[in-house]
Amino acid sequence: MMFNLGGLLLVNACFLAAGCGVAGLAGWWSGPRGVVRSLGVCYLVGIAAFGMGAQLLYVLGASLARWQVVGICAVLALGSIGALRRVSPPVAAIRLPTWVIAVVVAMLALLAVDLWFQPLWAYDAWSYWTPRAHALFALNGLDPGWFGAHDMRDPDYPLLLPAIEAATFRFTGYETQLLDVQSLFVLVAFLGAVVEVTVRLNGRRIVLAAVLLSLVLAPSVADQLASAEADIPIAALFACAGLCAAVWLEERRRGALILAGVLAGGAAATKIEGIVFVLALFVAIMVVQRRALLFPAAVGLASLAVGIVPWKIWLSIHHIPEEVTLHRLLSPSLLGGHIGRVPYATGYLAWRTLDPRAWILLVPVCLAIAFWARRRAGGIVWLALVGATLALAGLLIAYWTTPLPFHYHLATSARRVVTGPIFYLAALAPLLARREPES
């Protein structure tokens, strides 16, 4: 397993290099110091860019052997060349109390040890996500017979996570126990992204400390990391897209919104609800923006086009049935017929979002800060509230129209799918409480 850990680190270094290239090309960072500060965002961008690229190549018939994985990442990493030559701008330091950093690092270390010994036990992980990755790896590509097999659950779910895991298997062999360690990398990168954007936009230090501590200590985060499912990755991608959108609203650099699009496309390529999250994010951006909507609308549509359309075309060509369709989500007769589900699903989702046993005080505190900041934090407060509310509303519609047994579906998934809106709100919270600049 130690040898395989080397492979895991190597493939993740490739994702990081790819993300540095894409983010550098978008102008997110400049100079060697800049890239060090942006490693969290870069890693998540790398996961999203590689995942979407890999999905596209699988659809086109590629096998994604190890050299191809390295090749894709190397091509994407070329974007770093120009960015490294630029001069990195000075950034104001934000110092967290040493004890906060110590608790965060100690908890991450404890989680790392725990995940090292964690077997692949969660139902969706061993019976769905990992077998899909194994099939990509062992069958050397996307086999329509296997991916459209009769017993394949949710055959319409896109390929980002299986593609990432299959790339990992190219470096580690078929080693399933390290997959939850991979999830920890995503969490650490997300924490880094929250710190970076809080510093960049002069967010409130004490709120940042509360958010970081909440994210590493929340029982739901630890439980989901140990499950090696797709909910932490999709939540981190969606929330980081929100952070990039906030930077765009403040700095008006087009590259920031393009990165938001890359990350949102990654979310759409991870799970079906990623489409809902992309729509929630870009509608929220347009609500805040109000005019000159063409660019954000184009980026939002492009992220969906790259993240999901090639996969949908492949499903259609191979006559693989889609369980979640636009018709199903918007059918008046279906919506009317199941209207009785709405109050229960609303209450259940609200409880799962606020549940202190899962999230401690993270959500009530973020909501209270947003309420307090509604008149002073500018567009970011509406970006946070509208984005999170629409994402939850999209989840509600998914449960409203679910073809699965309603109570079973809620009970087995609601506690996980709310992670996206919660991470999104938490990531933006330090920016909501910014102090007015002193004159």
Add this chain to the structure above:
Amino acid sequence: MLGVPAHPGAIGYGLLLLAVVILGLELPAVRRRARDPAERLAAIAIAVLVAVTPYLAWRVVEDLRTTTAMSAYDRSVAGPVQAYLQPYLLDPVRNIIPPNATYATVVGPGVPYDTAKRAFPSLAMETLFPRLSKSVDDAQWIVAWGATPGSVAHVGHVIVAQRRSGVYPAVLVARVQR
């Protein structure tokens, strides 16, 4: 997490009580130092997080006590075991159905656990990889658990791939006759 206790137990409740005590000591300082509502809210959240940190760390340590005690084999089969499935249930079927053949799974009322019933097709996909699962109408073989292959298709000789074991019924395999 696999090994987190379902209920806190004496140690867990003790740590939660400690959290209340720590919180009681922290709150006056929070009230004194907070300068505006946002700072007060964040400070309260941090105070609560600090107070419950021992309990939350204990959860992870309890999980580690379980997972570090598992053998390599236990770890490799933890998924099916969590779904109340015997992980070796379909191993003999690999020797019966050729690798390029197709199969359909049938689960009958003889299986006692709903979770196991739902997970059986997934176990089949994993164990019988790369054989393809098909509908009963299109499959070359039937893999039946808690049911008979003849109840869903016209089949030839029925093979007992796995005998009945405790509450778990036998796994029966048969080739479809068309």
